[in-house]
Amino acid sequence: RAKESRHNRIKVFTERMREQAVAMLHLENDLRRGIDNREFFVLYQPIISLRSGHVIGFEALCRWRHPVRGIVGPGEFIPSAELTGDIIDLGLWVLREACATMAAWQKAYPHRNDLVMSVNISSKQFAQPSLVDQITCIIEETGIVPSSLKLEITESAVMENAESALVMLRRLKALGIQLSIDDFGTGYSSLAYLQRFPVDTLKVDRSFIADMCSGTQNTEIVRAVLVLARTLGLDVIAEGVEESDQINALRGLDCEYVQGFFFSCPLERDAASALLASANVG
Ligand code: C2E
Ligand code: MG
Ligand code: MG
Ligand code: MG
Numbered sequence: 537r538a539k540e541s542r543h544n545r546i547k548v549f550t551e552r553m554r555e556q557a558v559a560m561l562h563l564e565n566d567l568r569r570g571i572d573n574r575e576f577f578v579l580y581q582p583i584i585s586l587r588s589g590h591v592i593g594f595e596a597l598c599r600w601r602h603p604v605r606g607i608v609g610p611g612e613f614i615p616s617a618e619l620t621g622d623i624i625d626l627g628l629w630v631l632r633e634a635c636a637t638m639a640a641w642q643k644a645y646p647h648r649n650d651l652v653m654s655v656n657i658s659s660k661q662f663a664q665p666s667l668v669d670q671i672t673c674i675i676e677e678t679g680i681v682p683s684s685l686k687l688e689i690t691e692s693a694v695m696e697n698a699e700s701a702l703v704m705l706r707r708l709k710a711l712g713i714q715l716s717i718d719d720f721g722t723g724y725s726s727l728a729y730l731q732r733f734p735v736d737t738l739k740v741d742r743s744f745i746a747d748m749c750s751g752t753q754n755t756e757i758v759r760a761v762l763v764l765a766r767t768l769g770l771d772v773i774a775e776g777v778e779e780s781d782q783i784n785a786l787r788g789l790d791c792e793y794v795q796g797f798f799f800s801c802p803l804e805r806d807a808a809s810a811l812l813a814s815a816n817v818g
Contacts, residue, residue: 561604564616571625575601578633579802582811583654583773583795586787591815593652595688595795596634597802598626618660627661628670635678635685637805642680645812654686654716659693663700668707675711682712688739689715691723698729709734716773721761731768738765742776742796749781759789 559565570576580594600608617623638653645651661667675682687708694701694717705715716737717730721744740761744754758774765772774786777796786794803811 567622580808581802686714688718
């Protein structure tokens with residue numbers, strides 16, 4: 537009898553382990569545990585000025601070191617995190633982490649006080665009025681210069697509800713931080729709103745950069761975005777630059793800022809620091 541009950545206990549135990557393993561494979565059920573266990577980390581992708589050749593900043597990009605699945609990219613967990621609401625905690629953690637990194641760099645490389653850290657903000661985060669106070673706290677806690685933080689909000693997130701977005705953008709801008717419209721060109725922008733939004737930068741979606749050199753109309757679209765941005769007094773960053781032909785085309789259009797695998801993939805914090813350190817020598 538004793539043997540039988542032990543057998544049953546083992547059966548119950550393994551059953552529970554199996555359930556846990558299945559839950560871990562369903563990422564949305566597993567986000568909370570992953571956040572509590574500090575399984576997320578941030579990579580930093582350099583943004584480069586074509587004019588000076590210098591790194592002018594980085595975009596913070598989140599990853600999940602999942603115990604069963606290995607490294608999981610944001611395309612797989614951000615949509616789930618939006619649905620479950622875990623994006624609020626996760627997004628705050630990314631902001632804190634990226635700002636702490638920026639604070640360390642501002643200390644280590646004081647003459648690079650022009651560096652900017654860009655952080656993605658999801659539409660759900662952007663819709664939370666408390667975001668403004670949270671960012672105020674993070675700036676105070678980390679001691680970064682406010683203008684060295686740039687929030688990236690997608691075109692679809694700001695245009696979805698443009699009137700309330702305008703209010704939110706103004707409150708954020710009042711903190712002294714910078715604002716960027718991400719994936720520009722993939723949504724439906726109201727030019728009237730674009731003109732009223734207190735944003736600093738348009739990031740041209742990489743789908744337009746991808747076929748720039750294959751005889752499509754994309755070169756003309758990028759040219760039009762550059763003209764629009766110049767009219768509105770905004771900077772443009774071309775994202776997803778992978779080939780030298782694209783660099784040449786972007787130079788020809790007088791597009792100053794670029795980001796993409798051609799220069800660097802997203803880097804671990806130490807590798808990004810090393811890049812800054814080496815740039816300082818030259
Ligand atoms: P995004 O903000 O447009 O970020 C750029 C994405 O393009 C990144 O993908 C980056 O790794 C990738 N990329 C950069 N250069 C190249 C290139 O030359 N070629 C190609 N094919 N891809 C390139 P990643 O890191 O997988 O992120 C995907 C998206 O997930 C981001 O798009 C952003 O919308 C979202 N995301 C990433 N981290 C966060 C985060 O912390 N919070 C939120 N809310 N969203 C995030
Ligand atoms: Mg982005
Ligand atoms: Mg983007
Ligand atoms: Mg994009």
